[in-house]
Amino acid sequence: MDTYYAYGQAAVQPVLVTYRPSKPEDWEPYRDTIAHLYNTMNMKLKDVMSEMEATYNFKATEKQYKTQLKRWNLDTKYIKASEYMFMIKTMRERQSEHPPKETRFVLRGRVVDPKDIARFEKRAQKKGTMKEGVPIECDELVEDLVYGTPPPEDAAYHQAAYAEAYASYQYESTVDYSYSY
Secondary structure (H helix, E strand, O other): OHHHHHHHOOOOOOOOOOEOOOOHHHHHHHHHHHHHHHHHOOOOHHHHHHHHHHHHOEOOOHHHHHHHHHHOOOOOOOOOHHHHHHHHHHHHHHHHOOOOOOOEEEEOOEEEOHHHHHHHHHHHHHHOOOOOOOOOOOOOOOOOEEEEOOOOOOOHHHHHHHHHHHHOOOOOOOOOOOOOO
Protein backbone atom coordinates (compact mmCIF):
# COMPACT_ATOMS: atom_id res chain seq x y z
CA MET A 1 0.00 0.00 0.00
CA ASP A 2 3.01 2.33 0.47
CA THR A 3 3.73 2.21 -3.24
CA TYR A 4 0.20 3.37 -3.97
CA TYR A 5 0.77 6.64 -2.14
CA ALA A 6 4.19 7.15 -3.78
CA TYR A 7 2.60 7.59 -7.20
CA GLY A 8 0.52 10.53 -6.09
CA GLN A 9 3.44 12.49 -4.64
CA ALA A 10 5.52 14.84 -6.76
CA ALA A 11 9.16 13.95 -7.22
CA VAL A 12 11.40 16.16 -5.14
CA GLN A 13 14.18 17.81 -7.16
CA PRO A 14 17.41 18.56 -5.31
CA VAL A 15 18.02 22.27 -4.92
CA LEU A 16 21.29 23.41 -6.49
CA VAL A 17 23.07 25.99 -4.42
CA THR A 18 24.78 28.72 -6.41
CA TYR A 19 28.19 29.58 -5.03
CA ARG A 20 29.07 33.29 -5.06
CA PRO A 21 32.69 34.15 -4.23
CA SER A 22 33.18 37.00 -1.80
CA LYS A 23 36.96 36.96 -1.28
CA PRO A 24 40.02 35.98 -3.37
CA GLU A 25 40.45 32.68 -1.51
CA ASP A 26 37.04 31.56 -2.77
CA TRP A 27 38.41 31.54 -6.33
CA GLU A 28 41.40 29.26 -5.74
CA PRO A 29 39.60 25.89 -6.13
CA TYR A 30 38.41 27.06 -9.57
CA ARG A 31 41.64 28.66 -10.78
CA ASP A 32 42.86 25.80 -12.98
CA THR A 33 39.43 25.30 -14.52
CA ILE A 34 39.01 28.99 -15.33
CA ALA A 35 42.54 29.21 -16.72
CA HIS A 36 41.93 26.17 -18.91
CA LEU A 37 38.65 27.50 -20.29
CA TYR A 38 39.86 31.06 -20.80
CA ASN A 39 43.37 30.58 -22.16
CA THR A 40 43.74 26.97 -23.31
CA MET A 41 40.26 26.57 -24.78
CA ASN A 42 40.37 30.24 -25.86
CA MET A 43 36.80 30.85 -24.69
CA LYS A 44 35.35 34.34 -24.37
CA LEU A 45 34.84 35.60 -20.83
CA LYS A 46 31.03 35.44 -21.15
CA ASP A 47 31.29 31.80 -22.22
CA VAL A 48 33.61 30.99 -19.32
CA MET A 49 31.13 32.60 -16.93
CA SER A 50 28.25 30.56 -18.39
CA GLU A 51 30.23 27.32 -18.27
CA MET A 52 31.30 27.88 -14.65
CA GLU A 53 27.73 28.59 -13.61
CA ALA A 54 26.27 25.62 -15.51
CA THR A 55 28.89 23.08 -14.50
CA TYR A 56 30.03 24.21 -11.04
CA ASN A 57 27.18 26.49 -9.89
CA PHE A 58 29.86 29.17 -9.55
CA LYS A 59 28.41 32.60 -10.24
CA ALA A 60 30.38 35.84 -10.20
CA THR A 61 30.09 39.17 -11.96
CA GLU A 62 32.10 40.08 -15.04
CA LYS A 63 34.05 42.62 -12.99
CA GLN A 64 34.94 39.94 -10.42
CA TYR A 65 36.21 37.66 -13.20
CA LYS A 66 38.27 40.44 -14.78
CA THR A 67 39.79 41.35 -11.42
CA GLN A 68 40.67 37.72 -10.74
CA LEU A 69 42.11 37.15 -14.22
CA LYS A 70 44.32 40.19 -13.72
CA ARG A 71 45.41 38.96 -10.28
CA TRP A 72 46.35 35.59 -11.77
CA ASN A 73 48.05 37.20 -14.83
CA LEU A 74 45.68 35.34 -17.14
CA ASP A 75 44.39 38.44 -18.92
CA THR A 76 46.82 37.97 -21.78
CA LYS A 77 44.48 37.35 -24.69
CA TYR A 78 43.85 40.92 -25.71
CA ILE A 79 46.36 43.43 -26.98
CA LYS A 80 46.19 47.04 -25.79
CA ALA A 81 46.33 49.97 -28.22
CA SER A 82 49.67 51.12 -26.78
CA GLU A 83 51.10 47.66 -27.47
CA TYR A 84 49.89 47.76 -31.07
CA MET A 85 51.36 51.26 -31.46
CA PHE A 86 54.75 50.04 -30.23
CA MET A 87 54.64 47.10 -32.64
CA ILE A 88 53.77 49.35 -35.59
CA LYS A 89 56.55 51.77 -34.65
CA THR A 90 59.03 48.88 -34.42
CA MET A 91 57.86 47.45 -37.76
CA ARG A 92 58.27 50.82 -39.48
CA GLU A 93 61.77 51.27 -38.04
CA ARG A 94 62.83 47.79 -39.18
CA GLN A 95 61.27 48.27 -42.64
CA SER A 96 63.18 51.51 -43.13
CA GLU A 97 66.52 49.71 -42.67
CA HIS A 98 68.58 48.59 -45.65
CA PRO A 99 67.61 45.88 -46.52
CA PRO A 100 64.09 46.10 -45.09
CA LYS A 101 63.29 43.43 -42.54
CA GLU A 102 60.07 41.55 -42.00
CA THR A 103 59.13 41.51 -38.32
CA ARG A 104 57.15 38.98 -36.31
CA PHE A 105 56.01 39.63 -32.75
CA VAL A 106 55.38 37.35 -29.77
CA LEU A 107 53.49 39.05 -26.95
CA ARG A 108 53.14 37.25 -23.61
CA GLY A 109 54.02 33.93 -25.23
CA ARG A 110 51.55 34.24 -28.13
CA VAL A 111 52.44 34.97 -31.74
CA VAL A 112 50.73 38.18 -32.90
CA ASP A 113 49.11 37.75 -36.29
CA PRO A 114 50.41 40.39 -38.76
CA LYS A 115 46.83 40.74 -40.04
CA ASP A 116 45.74 41.90 -36.57
CA ILE A 117 48.44 44.57 -36.57
CA ALA A 118 47.42 45.72 -40.06
CA ARG A 119 43.74 45.81 -39.02
CA PHE A 120 44.57 47.91 -35.95
CA GLU A 121 46.66 50.30 -38.07
CA LYS A 122 43.84 50.70 -40.61
CA ARG A 123 41.29 51.41 -37.85
CA ALA A 124 43.62 53.89 -36.14
CA GLN A 125 44.14 55.75 -39.42
CA LYS A 126 40.40 55.80 -40.03
CA LYS A 127 39.80 57.22 -36.53
CA GLY A 128 42.56 59.77 -37.02
CA THR A 129 44.68 58.61 -34.09
CA MET A 130 47.43 57.62 -36.52
CA LYS A 131 48.41 59.25 -39.80
CA GLU A 132 50.24 57.73 -42.76
CA GLY A 133 53.89 58.80 -42.83
CA VAL A 134 53.73 60.62 -39.48
CA PRO A 135 56.15 59.19 -36.88
CA ILE A 136 54.50 57.38 -33.99
CA GLU A 137 55.08 58.92 -30.58
CA CYS A 138 55.40 55.85 -28.39
CA ASP A 139 58.28 55.87 -25.92
CA GLU A 140 56.75 53.33 -23.55
CA LEU A 141 58.41 49.92 -23.79
CA VAL A 142 56.11 46.92 -23.87
CA GLU A 143 56.96 44.21 -21.37
CA ASP A 144 56.83 40.59 -22.49
CA LEU A 145 57.20 41.49 -26.18
CA VAL A 146 59.71 39.62 -28.30
CA TYR A 147 60.24 40.37 -31.96
CA GLY A 148 62.54 39.34 -34.74
CA THR A 149 62.86 38.33 -38.35
CA PRO A 150 60.93 35.12 -39.05
CA PRO A 151 62.83 32.12 -40.40
CA PRO A 152 62.58 31.17 -44.08
CA GLU A 153 59.45 29.15 -44.81
CA ASP A 154 61.35 26.30 -46.46
CA ALA A 155 63.61 25.60 -43.47
CA ALA A 156 61.50 23.40 -41.16
CA TYR A 157 64.22 23.07 -38.54
CA HIS A 158 64.41 26.87 -38.17
CA GLN A 159 60.67 27.04 -37.64
CA ALA A 160 60.85 24.37 -34.95
CA ALA A 161 63.63 26.28 -33.16
CA TYR A 162 61.62 29.50 -33.46
CA ALA A 163 58.53 27.84 -31.97
CA GLU A 164 60.58 26.20 -29.20
CA ALA A 165 62.21 29.49 -28.21
CA TYR A 166 58.88 31.21 -27.77
CA ALA A 167 57.18 28.22 -26.17
CA SER A 168 59.69 28.38 -23.33
CA TYR A 169 58.54 31.89 -22.42
CA GLN A 170 57.48 32.15 -18.75
CA TYR A 171 55.63 34.87 -16.86
CA GLU A 172 56.97 36.42 -13.71
CA SER A 173 54.29 35.98 -11.08
CA THR A 174 55.78 38.78 -8.97
CA VAL A 175 55.23 41.43 -11.66
CA ASP A 176 51.98 43.37 -11.54
CA TYR A 177 50.79 43.78 -15.13
CA SER A 178 48.55 46.80 -15.42
CA TYR A 179 45.59 46.50 -17.78
CA SER A 180 42.50 48.54 -18.32
CA TYR A 181 39.29 47.15 -19.70
